Amino acid sequence: MYDTVIRNGLVVTHDSTIEADIAIKNGKILSIGARGSLKEGKTELNATGKVIMPGLIDPHVHIKHPFKDTFSQDDFYTATIAAARGGTTTVIDFAIQWDKKLNLAETVALRKKQADGQVVIDYALHVCPTKSSMDTAKELPKIVELGIPSFKLYMIYRKQGRMTDDGIIFRALEEVKNDGIVGVHAENSAIAEFSEEDYLNRGLSSPAAFPMVKPNIVEAEAINRVLYLNKCAQGNLYIFHLSTAEGLEMVAEARGKGQSVTAETCTHYLVLTEDYYKRSDGANFICSPPLRSYDDVDALWKGVANGTIDVIGSDHCGFGKEQKALGNGDFSKTPNGLPGIELRLPVIYTEGVLKKRISINRMVEALSTNPAKIFGLYPKKGAILPGSDADLAIVDLNEEREIITSNLSGSVDWSPYEGMHLRGFAETVISRGEIIVNNGVFKGKRGRGKFLERKL
């Protein structure tokens, strides 16, 4: 007898949409069968009229992320509950080398201590070195061996001590090219700093100035540069939160010339624009890279549709309204980042699929299957196959809701999507066979999530 059988649903994966039932046992998918072909389960779920997707994977979240003296609000417990309610069954957070006295392995251990016992879904970590040193270069292969084959290097935040320079980026691409992947936050630090100084000098410090302080070239130059480095290194590159049409074109061309490069954009770059910075609550929308123009939004959707953009992450970084107000109207002092871990699916479904910009299969690919494939989780995660982890999201596509922050979980007291009318809410979410969200309500236990060792 199966543990759980889900019947009568429409199973939607990255490249098929079929009527099928799914049987689960011991936390794994046991079999997928045509309607009515499967034996009974202890638990029977009726998914009539609903779609079943592989549980989503959010490869870009920042939990308890510091900005100056404060931290983004939600912790691993609250953030992963929000993720789970949004249909996400795996998140990949970052082990950032904030303390340069710690090596990378120690940095990872520290971060795992924060997450373990708290997360309610499975999680993994990207490692983020902040030292452009030979030590860093030498430690990278060891980190890969620890089951962490993905990295993020900041090309920006020189003054804040977070930037790693071209020397280590090039070396990192070479070091892990066979069994790892190097991601970058692609913004040119010097140009952004020079521009910021210029704007501030001229007294232009309001959020409305922010997108002009970091125009498209700030990102595009960095992408142009790192693509050249990757070409020379013959490395394996991932672009985090690509936001510009220019950058997109560069990625497409590099791929056309044979480079191994994948790209992520984020929910907000597909839906929100720089006009938000002119609103009275514009400071809330400060994030890096900034929100862009309508033309960029259009280009990004085309990129998702034609596959140039592989992944849509949330870049969740949940500063609350009070924290956002710390800048006192000065963009340079406002914490960067938007909350978004919970609404990735309904926003993309409503703006992408319902508006016919992308197919539902393409959506599943960008929200689940591709992150799994790129970061070494497939087909354990991101797939509905016998033997895969039974991570599933059951969604009633017909239900429409208005976004009201107080209905969201998480600890953040505002949402960039407040007031939108969306569809695509997960009704039931299953993680390793356990129903952790039922009727939209979280039912799981604190700390049930596990750290995922990965291999590329």
Added chain:
Amino acid sequence: MYDTVIRNGLVVTHDSTIEADIAIKNGKILSIGARGSLKEGKTELNATGKVIMPGLIDPHVHIKHPFKDTFSQDDFYTATIAAARGGTTTVIDFAIQWDKKLNLAETVALRKKQADGQVVIDYALHVCPTKSSMDTAKELPKIVELGIPSFKLYMIYRKQGRMTDDGIIFRALEEVKNDGIVGVHAENSAIAEFSEEDYLNRGLSSPAAFPMVKPNIVEAEAINRVLYLNKCAQGNLYIFHLSTAEGLEMVAEARGKGQSVTAETCTHYLVLTEDYYKRSDGANFICSPPLRSYDDVDALWKGVANGTIDVIGSDHCGFGKEQKALGNGDFSKTPNGLPGIELRLPVIYTEGVLKKRISINRMVEALSTNPAKIFGLYPKKGAILPGSDADLAIVDLNEEREIITSNLSGSVDWSPYEGMHLRGFAETVISRGEIIVNNGVFKGKRGRGKFLERKL
């Protein structure tokens, strides 16, 4: 009770390799389940130690293809038996407008009459107009409505009356861009003819001269041209039998710039080279485009590996030794084409997978899933999913055989792969649930195959 259950095999698809059992009922796959999770079937197949793939699709075969006064040897019966023994459960042949008095629909009807009642596996047709006229342009959308959304246009064979010119190619790309795909045989007719005349004038008519008569530019120019036409038309283009590194690079770049273009190469371009033309039996290897250099072979394998080449077809065109001898040593009078419908899988497995040029999943993608997706057969064909046609190939990857023509089925009395030691032979082949090849022996009935209506 299931009709058939295949147990203990390794299920290999285009993007996963899992241990799973497969249940079949009424010609369809009913369920896929973890080892031992499925109920009994009337027929139980034990695939221990073997892999199970979706039945292969050969999107490029020429059965009873004319050359001057003769026809390629095998007919729809013998050719499809050979296909089946090679693990192929679907072929796509051509309805070529040989008789210009017939319109395209009539041409299709004629071709179906030849195939129906003969084919032992399912088949489809590409339609191949030979008239560069307004009539052709107007009929294309009607052909799409008939369930034939794919076309092939010859950019060569002007003198033979088969070439269609840039006017109709451009128009065709525009006409069917939303629901069809235009394939081309990309060779520049004028350059090839001029070159041929030059060589023949100089008395250079031996097969050894053939690859110089049609150097890479003959193909590359045509690809460059048709890609530009497709860019302007915003069409959906398929390159048949791409054979050159130059053409490959062009396709990759066009795709990098957002074009909708897919590319096929063929078995022989991945394994044989122009050196074969210097052999005493060099005339046998005359085909168009010609076999190329080792550098081209290397480039093509890289193209298959990185996905620039989507499909590997056979371009099967089985002229026998006597027919090949009709040219009497003059390449220009020798029938063009190589037999290959039966050995696609073992050749690609041995040269590609065993030599670590591509993964086995990539092989399945190129031989089955991609042709299905590109030509409107997916997930009915090319997939192992509940509801898909139960078209499967069970392969013992460990068995090695030397290729001896007399062991092959088909009616062709020679093989380009004679003498090679290969692995990757289908042991059991199932078509719509029926075991048509058992232990390598064809067991099916003449005419059991069906014409496949398609939709993109």
Added chain:
Amino acid sequence: MYDTVIRNGLVVTHDSTIEADIAIKNGKILSIGARGSLKEGKTELNATGKVIMPGLIDPHVHIKHPFKDTFSQDDFYTATIAAARGGTTTVIDFAIQWDKKLNLAETVALRKKQADGQVVIDYALHVCPTKSSMDTAKELPKIVELGIPSFKLYMIYRKQGRMTDDGIIFRALEEVKNDGIVGVHAENSAIAEFSEEDYLNRGLSSPAAFPMVKPNIVEAEAINRVLYLNKCAQGNLYIFHLSTAEGLEMVAEARGKGQSVTAETCTHYLVLTEDYYKRSDGANFICSPPLRSYDDVDALWKGVANGTIDVIGSDHCGFGKEQKALGNGDFSKTPNGLPGIELRLPVIYTEGVLKKRISINRMVEALSTNPAKIFGLYPKKGAILPGSDADLAIVDLNEEREIITSNLSGSVDWSPYEGMHLRGFAETVISRGEIIVNNGVFKGKRGRGKFLERKL
């Protein structure tokens, strides 16, 4: 004592503007000196307030050019008078192989017979084969040896028997790459014909339809194609009358990748637009390629400014109003071509230099020095250097005139520039030391011009 001294003028060449006097003897420039540094001349010309340029070279004129049963109106006598009055001291016309029974040398002889004894300025010929045969290929090097190193191949006019196909174009590029240059009329014949048939079928035969019948792709495809052929041949290519932004970009990129390619646009593509076809006299403006959009005009000016476009020719082809009316409102029956041999300088000066799109030096380069360099006439022509032919145009840049056809010489009874207010009229024109235009009036003798043998 010098024959002639020109004093007090501003000498403007392709890369300098200096105050200098010029001394002429025996038809050659003898010396150039600072103001007042030269001895006396038999004839003293005072160029105070005027500029002196090297005599212009028009590398693209069609004199007595046939269209069906009629010929463009002016003959070598009247056309070259018009040229001379426009400051042009050299024209390059075409020896077109209208009679395919004649070989190229015979074709040249025939054309020279028409010109010699008639022309009032020096002239040269491009040879234009119309047969895509081996004979043509073999004769090209012999024509180069005759002092005619430049060719023109039509990629259009297949039905009219004028098109040469890709086979001979590729071969021609190879044959003369070291000592010749292959020019092309770049339009795709098949696409243009198909499109024309389509428009005519739909009853759209008015001049207003003409630019849509031959949209930019018709030219751009042909340029894309011939650039690829030239790349493979490593040839030396000239694009006649480039008219599109797309084609321009292709030429620039090809050059950036090391190709030897030069490009010409024509006066009318820089000034007139497709809107003219909507006028009641729209038929007059039928020419191939057609007039284009404002965006194309802008792009072309930028191309002239940055040097991508090397040459501005006139493509003079003077059909009169009655001839233009032969089409009776059907663009497909209207003789193609615009008169323009006389007004190249004032139109380009007024629209280009006065509007600050290009410098005056760049103008001289495009109208004189570059044609001389590209076609093997430099520094005999196109230069103001000791030893150069004393071909000079003295221009009063301040004089403005309204264009009234009856003030023009030539035999054509209309002008595309009628009504424009222009500056840049040649006051005095000197050919091999002889003042052939004085105060704007032609004073030379019929037949004084000579055929120019050339060498690259």
Added chain:
Amino acid sequence: MYDTVIRNGLVVTHDSTIEADIAIKNGKILSIGARGSLKEGKTELNATGKVIMPGLIDPHVHIKHPFKDTFSQDDFYTATIAAARGGTTTVIDFAIQWDKKLNLAETVALRKKQADGQVVIDYALHVCPTKSSMDTAKELPKIVELGIPSFKLYMIYRKQGRMTDDGIIFRALEEVKNDGIVGVHAENSAIAEFSEEDYLNRGLSSPAAFPMVKPNIVEAEAINRVLYLNKCAQGNLYIFHLSTAEGLEMVAEARGKGQSVTAETCTHYLVLTEDYYKRSDGANFICSPPLRSYDDVDALWKGVANGTIDVIGSDHCGFGKEQKALGNGDFSKTPNGLPGIELRLPVIYTEGVLKKRISINRMVEALSTNPAKIFGLYPKKGAILPGSDADLAIVDLNEEREIITSNLSGSVDWSPYEGMHLRGFAETVISRGEIIVNNGVFKGKRGRGKFLERKL
């Protein structure tokens, strides 16, 4: 009566080679005339059998350039004598902001004080800021107004405090785009430093390791980057001492896409290769960028031939043998730079013109006319036109010499070209009408040279 007349020479300019005589008065060229057409001069020079070129311009010299505690050996007096003897009549040195407390104008004043009263030929200065600050940005336009429209920014030497970052480079390109030009030393500082640290750590400090420490990517990345910045800024860019095939290709493509960018290579990159670092005196050849491979040399010559490379400078930086030995065999401690101010002409003539890699006109263009045009000196310098400064080099192309350091002037006790057999030595050099080199011997007066104010 003229001051000086040069008769019977062959006048070679960037685009013509003519038999002509030249008359000089008051330091200017007065007239150019056909043989025998000019009146008498007080001084008559017979140039029978010789060529006369415009005096060469060396736009890239470092005189008294510091490295740690030492300075390159020759001063403005000895270096300009060496230049003059090499046919060079104008040098452009640098005003480098070594002292960051000085602003740019003060830096210029300081440098002029060192040069004035010493130089024997005319000179100009590029200004080289070392501070990536807003102050720098604001001062640039003022420097242009001072008659110094050209700048050099180091993209390398971060640790040495000389690097300016992308912020100021981008801003500089924007600031002076209409009336100035921004040059760069294009090497990626971070990659070079990381690589150097790596090699030194591994004990690889010998000169033989040097080219591997700074492989082609170090330059190519910087060129790729600065071209993108220039594209965005729509600026006017100059690449100093381009040394790699990769960089060359990027420049060509950028130009093909419409960028305003010019490129310089240097004598040594065209003649010497990385093999020199393996010699026992390898340390002498340490320079940045390093000498490259034979393939790079070939590519660079092609670039000079086809015009992608506009200029050949010397990058003269004359450290003596003892200074070179300061590094004690450690490349990282060896002063960088090669002497070359005197031999540019014979090396390029012998290796370029005599070996038929470039024409003599192209050589004159790269050594004289282009530097004049690019840096705002034309036609005062770099031209043989009435009114130009009478700066001329008279060269006996037939005389061959073996290079022996002791025959060279300058203060440097070795030469990279020692032992080569060269032709192309200037016999007579005239600066503003004054014969400063006669029969190869310097005759001029210390301090006779003047600072040149320039305007673009």
